[in-house]
Amino acid sequence: MKKRATFSTPHATSHAHRWLPWTLLAPQLVIVALFFFWPAAQALYQSVLQEDAFGASRAFVGLENFQALWNDSTYLGSLQTTAFFSTLVAGIGLSLSLLLAVCANRVTNSAFWGASIYKTLLITPYAVAPVVAAVLWMFLFNSSFGVLPYVLQKMGVNWDYALNSTHAMTLIVLAAVWKQISYNFLFFLAGLQSIPRSLIEAASIDGASPWRRFWTMTFPLLAPTTFFLLVINIVYAFFDTFAIIDATTHGGPGKDTTILVYRLYYDGFKAQDLGGSAAQSVILMALVVLLTIVQFRYVERKVNY
Amino acid sequence: MVERKPLLDLLSHLILMVGVVVVALPIWIAFAGSTHTLDALIASPMPIWPGGEFWANYSQVLSVGGASGTRAPVLRMLGVSFVIASLIAVGKIILALISAFALVYFRFRFKQLAFWLIFITLMLPLEVRISPTYQVVSSLGLLNSYAGLTLPLLASATATFLMRQFFMTIPDELVEASRMDGASPMRFFWDVLLPLSRTNIAALFVIMFIYGWNQYLWPLLISTEERYYPIVIGIRQMIAAESQVEWQLVMTTAMLALIPPVLVVILMQRWFVRGLVDSEK
Numbered sequence: 056m057k058k059r060a061t062f063s064t065p066h067a068t069s070h071a072h073r074w075l076p077w078t079l080l081a082p083q084l085v086i087v088a089l090f091f092f093w094p095a096a097q098a099l100y101q102s103v104l105q106e107d108a109f110g111a112s113r114a115f116v117g118l119e120n121f122q123a124l125w126n127d128s129t130y131l132g133s134l135q136t137t138a139f140f141s142t143l144v145a146g147i148g149l150s151l152s153l154l155l156a157v158c159a160n161r162v163t164n165s166a167f168w169g170a171s172i173y174k175t176l177l178i179t180p181y182a183v184a185p186v187v188a189a190v191l192w193m194f195l196f197n198s199s200f201g202v203l204p205y206v207l208q209k210m211g212v213n214w215d216y217a218l219n220s221t222h223a224m225t226l227i228v229l230a231a232v233w234k235q236i237s238y239n240f241l242f243f244l245a246g247l248q249s250i251p252r253s254l255i256e257a258a259s260i261d262g263a264s265p266w267r268r269f270w271t272m273t274f275p276l277l278a279p280t281t282f283f284l285l286v287i288n289i290v291y292a293f294f295d296t297f298a299i300i301d302a303t304t305h306g307g308p309g310k311d312t313t314i315l316v317y318r319l320y321y322d323g324f325k326a327q328d329l330g331g332s333a334a335q336s337v338i339l340m341a342l343v344v345l346l347t348i349v350q351f352r353y354v355e356r357k358v359n360y
Numbered sequence: 361m362v363e364r365k366p367l368l369d370l371l372s373h374l375i376l377m378v379g380v381v382v383v384a385l386p387i388w389i390a391f392a393g394s395t396h397t398l399d400a401l402i403a404s405p406m407p408i409w410p411g412g413e414f415w416a417n418y419s420q421v422l423s424v425g426g427a428s429g430t431r432a433p434v435l436r437m438l439g440v441s442f443v444i445a446s447l448i449a450v451g452k453i454i455l456a457l458i459s460a461f462a463l464v465y466f467r468f469r470f471k472q473l474a475f476w477l478i479f480i481t482l483m484l485p486l487e488v489r490i491s492p493t494y495q496v497v498s499s500l501g502l503l504n505s506y507a508g509l510t511l512p513l514l515a516s517a518t519a520t521f522l523m524r525q526f527f528m529t530i531p532d533e534l535v536e537a538s539r540m541d542g543a544s545p546m547r548f549f550w551d552v553l554l555p556l557s558r559t560n561i562a563a564l565f566v567i568m569f570i571y572g573w574n575q576y577l578w579p580l581l582i583s584t585e586e587r588y589y590p591i592v593i594g595i596r597q598m599i600a601a602e603s604q605v606e607w608q609l610v611m612t613t614a615m616l617a618l619i620p621p622v623l624v625v626i627l628m629q630r631w632f633v634r635g636l637v638d639s640e641k
Contacts, residue, residue, distance in 0.1 A: 061467050061535070062545040075545060079462035080474055083455045083520065090493055090515040091481050097492035155379045158372035175626060176380045178633070179387070182621035184574035186592045190599060190614050191386035194393060194607060197406075202389055205405035236383065238636070245637045265368060294487040298576035302596055316487050323491040324581065332491050339488040347483050 098340070101333035120334035129310055130318070130335075137314040140228065141292035148232040148239055148288055149281065155236070156243035157269070174244075181237035185230075185298035192230040193303050216304065220311035223304045227312055230303070231296045239284050246280035247273070286350045290343065315339060387618070393611035394418070401607050417612040425594075432586040432594055434613050440583075441573055441590040442620070447510045448572030449565050456519035456564065457557070461549055463520075464527040465535065481517045487577060494581050504585045513571075513578060519564050522635075526560050527553070563635025566628045570621045591617040 062075075105116040124130045155177060163170045180188065196203050196216060204214035216222040250273060258268050297316050300306060306313035306321065313321070319339065323332035389408060393401055396411040425433045463475055486493065493512050502508030530553070538548045579590050589597070595617060598610050625632050 061465050062539070062548075073468065076462040076466035076468045076471075079458040080478075083459045083478060083517070084474065086455070086511060086515050087478060087481055087517075089496060090512040091484075091489075092477075094489040094492035094496055095484065097495065098489050101492065151379075154375060158375045158379075161372045162369065162376065173376045173380055175629065177383060178625060178629070179622055180383060182570055182574075182625040183387075183618045184576065184592050184621070186576050186595060187614050187617050188386075190595055190610060191390050193599075194611060195386050195389050197607070200402045200406045202405060202408060233383065233386070241633055241636060265365065290485070294485050297487065298592070301576075301580075302599065319487070320490065320577070324494075329491070336488050336491065340484055343484055343488060 095340070098333050098336040101329055102337045104330050104333075106329045116330070120330045121338075123331065124334055124338070129313075132310060133313045133315055133318045136310075136312065137293065140224070140231075140296075140312070140314055141289050143224075143228045144231045144235065144292040144296070145285055145288035147228065148235045149284060151232070152236050152239035153243050153277075153281075156240050156247055157273075159240070159244055160247040177240050178237040180234050181241075183234060185234060185295060186302045188230050188234045189227075189299040189302040192226060192233065196226055218308055220308050223308060223312050226303055227296065227299050230299045231292060234299075235288060235291055239288070242280055242284055243277065246277050250276050282353060283350070286346055289346065293339075293342075390611045390614055393608060394615050396608055398604075398606055398608050413608065417608055418616075421609050421612045421616065432589055434591065434594060434616055436587065437589050437591040437594040438616065438620070440588060441592070441617075443506060444509050444575065444579070444590055445569045445572035447506060448513055448575075449568035451510060451514045452519040452568045453561055453564050455514060456517075456523040457554070457561075459517075459520045460523035460527050461553065463524055465545065465548075478517045478520060481515055482521060486512060486516070490577065490581070497582065503582055504588050506588075508582050509579055509588065510572070513575065519568060522564060523557070523560065526557065530556060559631065560635070562628065563631040566624055566632040567635045569624055573621045 102120055103115060103117055104113045105119065106113050159170070159173055159177075162173070183191075195201055196214065198204055198215045198217065201214075207214045214222055216226045254272060254276075255268060258272055259265075263271070293314070294316050296314065297320065300312055300314060300317050301320075304312045306317050315335065316339070319332055319335045322328045322335065392408055392410050393406065394417055395414045396407060397413055400407060400411060421433075422435045423433055459478060463471070463478075497503065497508045497512060500508075502511070534552055535548065538552060543551070573590075574592065575590070576592050576596075579588075579593050580596070583589050583593055591613065595610065595613050598613060599605055
């Protein structure tokens with residue numbers, strides 16, 4: 056889309072107009088240069104350097120930092136943990152919110168006064184900070200006095216997320232999904248409401264059951280929304296869950312909940328490994344860029360209706 | 361309503377009610393926890409109904425702070441969070457308005473380049489370039505300052521993108537009419553564009569305020585002095601205590617941390633939903 060009318064006409068007499076757009080853009084360009092391009096370039100540059108422990112000398116080491124990561128079984132392990140964790144967060148989060156959105160879409164049409172209360176309550180977790188979400192779930196799941204471990208104990212499960220990695224993973228997945236449900240729900244609801252009613256009505260006159268209508272019409276029509284949300288949820292699980300892990304498990308027990316971004320933080324700020332963390336930054340950048348490209352390609356070609 | 365299926369409607373209501381209860385459960389338990397003494401809480405199982413310590417816990421946390429971990433009063437941390445969130449929201453909106461205005465309403469050399477320089481920032485979140493960005497901020501001497509806490513978060517162009525999309529939908533006739541009347545570009549900006557953007561600005565404000573309020577990793581690195589702790593960092597310090605964590609005070613602080621953004625979302629629900637759904641399309 057292009058604007059036909061602008062303030063820059065070929066016969067504009069005022070020279071002030073030539074500098075105005077740059078003046079307007081200057082603040083954003085300065086901030087972007089300082090805090091985006093320079094750091095991103097630094098990450099690329101530092102990823103091929105090795106620095107000694109005191110920061111006194113640097114040496115060019117080529118791809119050695121990347122090789123070291125490749126040979127480090129704990130890094131590959133954290134790659135695996137990240138994949139597992141984000142699959143769970145995206146899978147569970149999307150399924151639950153789609154279910155809730157379908158139900159909400161069904162009842163919003165009725166004159167029930169509670170319909171808007173559902174929506175208001177379901178979007179509340181969006182406003183809650185990830186670390187607060189983590190603390191709430193930690194409290195609920197506190198190994199010594201929490202409400203849910205008490206119930207689990209009655210069922211014979213000895214809950215302790217500080218020692219049991221399955222329990223730790225369950226806790227962070229729950230907190231992460233809880234927080235993201237609002238976002239997914241709103242987008243699914245908007246998607247459902249944009250499906251033409253006439254389509255659904257035609258199918259139901261033809262005798263298609265609600266179940267069949269959902270799988271043969273609604274679900275395929277929602278594909279662009281679902282795909283968009285899938286990418287957003289993966290990016291969320293990769294990066295925004297840092298606070299949840301930092302507050303609850305610290306990547307433990309052992310390294311069983313150390314996802315890539317937590318490891319990057321740990322190596323960069325706790326272990327002070329400059330080259331190694333820069334190489335991790337570059338790998339993460341490549342992953343995000345790849346995701347974005349896949350998103351644009353795929354959305355344009357396959358899932359449009 | 362496509363057809364009458366009372367059973368299916370009932371099922372939908374049931375599922376929604378379970379969903380709402382599960383979503384509300386952690387918040388309810390946290391609220392209950394914030395109204396008891398520590399001794400009452402750590403007796404397993406903890407009480408799930410509110411107790412009588414509401415005023416004691418809230419007034420202690422607000423004015424004095426916790427006894428373990430950090431001792432910063434929560435009222436001050438709320439203030440820091442409020443300043444950070446407002447600076448980020450207002451900063452993003454101002455940058456978005458003027459950059460989008462330049463990109464949409466002017467033709468100039470290297471416009472395409474400026475466009476890409478700004479919008480490529482949408483691709484990479486701050487987390488992936490966290491160490492080098494920290495080095496930049498620290499070498500500028502901005503550690504423990506509001507500038508250091510907010511400026512790097514302004515480097516993403518989400519708001520600019522939304523504003524640009526909106527400006528593209530404004531009819532060209534308005535520009536032509538303004539030009540015909542001899543209005544300067546800035547006059548057009550103030551008298552036509554800004555009034556038209558009011559709803560979008562409100563929507564952006566809600567989204568960006570929450571975004572700023574909930575920032576965690578960045579303040580964790582930049583705020584090393586207690587007077588620059590936003591409330592989310594305060595909570596982290598309270599649960600990182602070596603001794604017995606004072607859960608009743610942690611829960612009180614957590615409630616205080618979630619109330620402002622939750623209120624913003626609920627009271628401005630209409631703008632919030634619109635802003636959120638629009639900004640990603």
